[in-house]
Amino acid sequence: MKLSGWGGFPSHETRLVAPRSITQLVDAVHDGNAIARGNGRAYGDSAIGSNTTINMRHFNHMIAFNAQTGVLETEAGVLLSDIIDAFLPRGWFPYVTPGTKYVSVGGIIAADVHGKNHHKDGSLRNFVDWLEVMGPSGEIVRCSPTQNEELFGWTVGGMGLTGIIVRAAIRLRPVESGWIKQRTIVAENIDAAIDIFEDNSDASYSVAWIDCLSTADKAGRSVIMLGEHASMNDLDDKTRRRPHALATKGKLSVPFHFPSWVLNQFSVRAFNSVYFRNLKWQIGEQLLSWDKYFYPLDAINGWNKIYGRKGFMQFQCTLPLASSREALHEILGKISSTGSGSFLSVLKRFGAQEGGISFPMEGYTLALDFPVSKKTIELMSQLDEITLKYGGRFYLAKDSRMSAATLDSSDNRSKHFATWRAENGLNTTFQSVQSQRLGL
Amino acid sequence: MTKKTILIVGATSDIANATAHQFAKAGYNIVLAARDTADLETNKSDIAVRYETEVTTQQLDILDTKQIEGFAKGLSPLPDIVVCAVGFMGDQVTNELELSSASTVMRTNFEGPSLLLSAFANLFEERGHGTLVGISSVAGNRGRATNYVYGSAKAGFTAFLSGLRNRLASKNVHVLTVLPGFVATRMTEGLDLPEKLTAQPEEVAQAIWRATERKRNVIFVRPIWRLIMLIICAIPEPIFKKLKI
Ligand SMILES: Cc1cc2nc3c(=O)[nH]c(=O)nc-3n(C[C@H](O)[C@H](O)[C@H](O)COP(=O)(O)OP(=O)(O)OC[C@H]3O[C@@H](n4cnc5c(N)ncnc54)[C@H](O)[C@@H]3O)c2cc1C
Ligand SMILES: NC(=O)c1ccc[n+]([C@@H]2O[C@H](COP(=O)([O-])OP(=O)(O)OC[C@H]3O[C@@H](n4cnc5c(N)ncnc54)[C@H](OP(=O)(O)O)[C@@H]3O)[C@@H](O)[C@H]2O)c1
Numbered sequence: 001m002k003l004s005g006w007g008g009f010p011s012h013e014t015r016l017v018a019p020r021s022i023t024q025l026v027d028a029v030h031d032g033n034a035i036a037r038g039n040g041r042a043y044g045d046s047a048i049g050s051n052t053t054i055n056m057r058h059f060n061h062m063i064a065f066n067a068q069t070g071v072l073e074t075e076a077g078v079l080l081s082d083i084i085d086a087f088l089p090r091g092w093f094p095y096v097t098p099g100t101k102y103v104s105v106g107g108i109i110a111a112d113v114h115g116k117n118h119h120k121d122g123s124l125r126n127f128v129d130w131l132e133v134m135g136p137s138g139e140i141v142r143c144s145p146t147q148n149e150e151l152f153g154w155t156v157g158g159m160g161l162t163g164i165i166v167r168a169a170i171r172l173r174p175v176e177s178g179w180i181k182q183r184t185i186v187a188e189n190i191d192a193a194i195d196i197f198e199d200n201s202d203a204s205y206s207v208a209w210i211d212c213l214s215t216a217d218k219a220g221r222s223v224i225m226l227g228e229h230a231s232m233n234d235l236d237d238k239t240r241r242r243p244h245a246l247a248t249k250g251k252l253s254v255p256f257h258f259p260s261w262v263l264n265q266f267s268v269r270a271f272n273s274v275y276f277r278n279l280k281w282q283i284g285e286q287l288l289s290w291d292k293y294f295y296p297l298d299a300i301n302g303w304n305k306i307y308g309r310k311g312f313m314q315f316q317c318t319l320p321l322a323s324s325r326e327a328l329h330e331i332l333g334k335i336s337s338t339g340s341g342s343f344l345s346v347l348k349r350f351g352a353q354e355g356g357i358s359f360p361m362e363g364y365t366l367a368l369d370f371p372v373s374k375k376t377i378e379l380m381s382q383l384d385e386i387t388l389k390y391g392g393r394f395y396l397a398k399d400s401r402m403s404a405a406t407l408d409s410s411d412n413r414s415k416h417f418a419t420w421r422a423e424n425g426l427n428t429t430f431q432s433v434q435s436q437r438l439g440l
Numbered sequence: 441m442t443k444k445t446i447l448i449v450g451a452t453s454d455i456a457n458a459t460a461h462q463f464a465k466a467g468y469n470i471v472l473a474a475r476d477t478a479d480l481e482t483n484k485s486d487i488a489v490r491y492e493t494e495v496t497t498q499q500l501d502i503l504d505t506k507q508i509e510g511f512a513k514g515l516s517p518l519p520d521i522v523v524c525a526v527g528f529m530g531d532q533v534t535n536e537l538e539l540s541s542a543s544t545v546m547r548t549n550f551e552g553p554s555l556l557l558s559a560f561a562n563l564f565e566e567r568g569h570g571t572l573v574g575i576s577s578v579a580g581n582r583g584r585a586t587n588y589v590y591g592s593a594k595a596g597f598t599a600f601l602s603g604l605r606n607r608l609a610s611k612n613v614h615v616l617t618v619l620p621g622f623v624a625t626r627m628t629e630g631l632d633l634p635e636k637l638t639a640q641p642e643e644v645a646q647a648i649w650r651a652t653e654r655k656r657n658v659i660f661v662r663p664i665w666r667l668i669m670l671i672i673c674a675i676p677e678p679i680f681k682k683l684k685i
Contacts, residue, residue: 060486062486063489075482086490398602
């Protein structure tokens with residue numbers, strides 16, 4: 001069948017299987033050229049097997065929880081939303097979460113995801129105690145920072161290319177409530193935004209939404225949202241009645257693919273101005289539920305369909321701290337000069353990072369959405385070039401189109417990864433459409 | 441207040457597992473029963489971890505009918521609710537050619553589940569309360585060439601549940617008949633089911649939860665199935681026998 005990622009682009013023919021037992025999982029792996037698929041939230045072709053795609057949804061059992069340490073042992077198909085449902089009422093929240101809760105434990109480990117707290121806590125890697133990975137023979141091997149370290153190092157961030165993560169132990173964060181104290185600050189341009197990030201490095205969470213279409217000395221005007229977990233004392237009468245805050249109710253759904261003209265530069269411009277006008281309203285401090293703070297997009301089911309049938313792409317790069325300012329100026333200048341505004345443009349400060357092939361590096365990361373068209377594909381290649389010029393690299397979980405040459409020049413770790421895969425006989429067993437495209 | 445207990449038989453089924461989650465979330469202790477308890481281990485720990493509730497497992501082969509009464513009497517505490525999700529469709533052509541296969545289908549869908557609920561009916565009647573839930577099927581509402589062996593056994597089970605309800609109505613024992621249309625489970629995996637008519641196991645579980653709370657008699661899960669079966673049952677036999685459905 002034809003399968004694609006969250007962006008709906010590209011789509012590829014693959015054999016999709018959903019094993020229910022370890023025995024069936026071994027059979028699927030023995031088919032070769034297979035890749036695991038979690039909840040399909042990677043944007044491009046990371047979770048499409050060049051031959052077989054192994055949907056892990058039946059491996060959705062939690063195994064054990066230690067209420068002293070906050071360590072959850074779980075199968076890899078369990079979703080973050082399930083973990084929050086089960087543990088927030090008991091005072092626990094994921095240490096690191098991406099901008100959607102509809103992701104699987106296997107998927108976020110394979111992408112070594114970062115959250116709004118990367119500058120303080122680093123990526124998910126720091127909160128994974130161990131993994132159990134099925135290799136080409138079907139044998140399951142446990143690895144951790146101190147046991148089979150090499151396998152652990154490449155698997156976290158390795159985009160499924162080291163084997164199938166079957167089970168994992170991840171640490172949760174104790175929280176007093178499900179509410180977040182948010183402080184919102186407006187930055188008139190990109191320089192101001194960077195200054196605000198640097199001044200607020202002690203905030204637990206920080207992220208900025210950027211208006212990509214503003215130009216000249218307004219280029220990169222943004223709204224920066226800082227957050228702290230609220231303690232019981234921070235709650236008012238209303239919020240204290242539901243200290244763990246409920247998930248957002250009354251979800252909107254996008255029922256069908258929008259025609260592609262809906263999202264042109266005028267609507268993006270309109271969206272951004274309305275968005276900024278509304279946000280300016282909320283400047284200052286407020287209490288937000290965990291769902292509204294971490295997962296605003298989850299409130300709209302199937303929002304990816306607003307980009308139409310052709311789908312959309314993400315561009316996400318990370319830039320070294322020293323060259324971030326200059327690089328961001330050039331990137332934003334390039335975008336506004338082509339008029340291909342991005343609906344959702346997110347800027348974030350990264351802290352230090354370890355790991356075999358994990359994406360983050362100390363500096364700034366910028367994520368942009370573009371509807372698929374010849375013009376935007378061209379623009380994204382130009383953004384690739386700018387990123388390379390400043391020593392940045394790209395997020396595989398978002399990528400759907402970069403070339404093997406671009407990956408090679410952005411990240412010399414990729415060659416080592418490919419060599420290690422070949423040496424361990426992994427390259428023919430585990431292969432995604434993406435790894436094939438990128439020569440990994 | 442002591443926690444209520446629900447027994448779910450045929451617990452390896454997706455519908456049964458979703459039902460266990462639904463009741464665990466509502467605060468019940470869970471007893472899972474299946475032919476092979478080893479198959480229940482992952483479900484057991486999953487439910488216990490998620491809902492901090494007590495989950496135990498029991499071995500029961502519903503075809504081993506001599507075992508049933510002892511099984512029911514041996515449970516302590518006697519559950520407040522019993523759900524029977526046991527079922528087996530088999531392959532219609534095999535069921536036509538091999539009488540032993542047809543017999544297994546008939547016994548698994550009719551004899552076993554009916555005897556199981558009979559045993560609990562007597563215990564519940566004696567105690568003065570309880571809820572019995574039988575998962576039958578719309579396939580039992582009219583026999584069709586494509587699956588009448590399974591359908592006829594479900595028809596028997598549906599009639600049995602209806603009679604049981606009639607008998608126990610004045611005894612404070614509630615009997616719920618569940619007639620799901622298509623459900624996306626292991627049983628139907630690989631079949632090309634129409635999306636609009638196919639429920640997810642969680643939907644069936646939620647419907648069962650609501651129906652036990654509200655003491656409903658017969659539910660179809662997706663309401664459209666009530667209408668579909670009304671129409672199918674209204675077709676005159678001379679026409680029906682020539683249809684390919
Ligand atoms: C709205 C939105 C916001 C996002 N925000 C962020 C963010 O803030 N930060 C961030 O880091 N990411 C973010 N992402 C990206 C997302 O977190 C990653 O793509 C994540 O990998 C998705 O998990 P999944 O379960 O859907 O995996 P899939 O998309 O199904 O798979 C992703 C990769 O993981 C591998 N994989 C999945 N399961 C397994 C397994 N069991 N064993 C081995 N490999 C496996 C796949 O092979 C594939 O390479 C966002 C995505 C969306 C849609
Ligand atoms: N899926 C549908 O579309 C649909 C529609 C209408 C009604 N139903 C009914 O819903 C119920 C659940 O079905 P399902 O779809 O979840 O399919 P399923 O997974 O095949 O469930 C059948 C269950 O019955 C158990 N079972 C079979 N023979 C048994 C025996 N001799 N002793 C004890 N247990 C036995 C199976 O256990 P094992 O794991 O040991 O085999 C399994 O747990 C069934 O009664 C089915 O007829 C299903």
